[in-house]
Amino acid sequence: MIVIGIDPHKSSHTATAVDPATNTDLGSIRIDATLTGYKTLIAWAKAWPTRKWAIENAEGLGHHLAQWLLVLGEVVLDVPTTATARVRELSRGGRRKNDRIDAAAAACVAALQGDARPVDPEGPADVLALLDERRTNLSNSRTRLVNQLHALLRQLLVGGAPTSLTAAAATALLRGFRVRSEVERARVGLCRDLIADIRRLDSQLAANEKQMAQTLDEHGTRLREVDGIGAVTAARLIGRTGRASRFPTAAAYANYNGSAPVQIASADTDRHRLSRYGDRQLNSALYTVAVVQIRMPASAGRGYYDKKIAEGKKPAAARRALKRHLSDHVWRIMLADEKRRCRLNEADPTRAA
Structure with a gap:
């Protein structure tokens, strides 16, 4: 199968076809970011009937093209810009950079490095x-x-x-x-x-x-069954998380939303500091849920908070621990909801449509 890498820009896109077996550049084309340009791209790609597309930053500048290709039934992968930068750095020529090289780098990452992930249709x-x-x-x-x-x-x-x-x-x-x-x-x-x-x-x-x-x-989500999560908070959690299964573990999701504490680089390995990384809107939503649960004496979150206080943690540290605990809980719920929807869609294909 041939991999076609795409380096997207606001006004134009560059595509490069790469044979993953030999890492050979089979050809390249530059199109305008218009519907006419998209049709030209598909006509050019018909030279390789078995193909998949690797779009750099498919959630950003390549979003429109990625969704257009999905409607046509094409296989589309999203390649992060950091991954293509590594390929360019390790390739011959050192810091060379142009659109054709970027497109080829996206294809190489998708084919060999495993950093690419499938792009889902909008839902x-x-x-x-x-x-x-x-x-x-x-x-x-x-x-x-x-x-x-x-x-x-x-x-x-x-x-x-x-x-x-x-x-x-x-x-x-x-x-x-x-x-x-x-x-x-x-x-x-x-x-x-x-x-x-x-x-x-x-x-x-x-x-x-x-x-x-x-x-x-x-x-079809069970997030609103959690204390402190209403329609607005649930919408933010799902909207900013997207597909929960794209995170391999709960720890990966916690790192994404910034609720995972950062270990202090010193001999004292038991100390951690507050993470300033991650999606701050997701982090804010989890913080709101944690504060609401702490104010509810009968909630599970309040019980977890009191447990941390009894262990000797200060209130701020106990609140951060609860936020990290809620991150795991929320991720598991969204993952279970996603798997349930997949089973329902498999049992009734018309439901997915």
């Missing part, structure tokens, strides 16, 4: 990732508007407004206010505009959460 996890990103943007916009409203109310009212300000509370504060000047009238008008914007964002956030819950029901 519910991608929908949840989009909804989570949309919710983050809506929340940031709402926070900015509330801060502006706070500033105006502080200029209008003695003592300003309470910290946990809502649209209804701000409306009630303005209802008893008497305008004494044109400047105050302008401030009140701006406050009313901001309140209307906040109400609109609150409605959009509610609709966003409802759509998350519906997608989770279709996805």
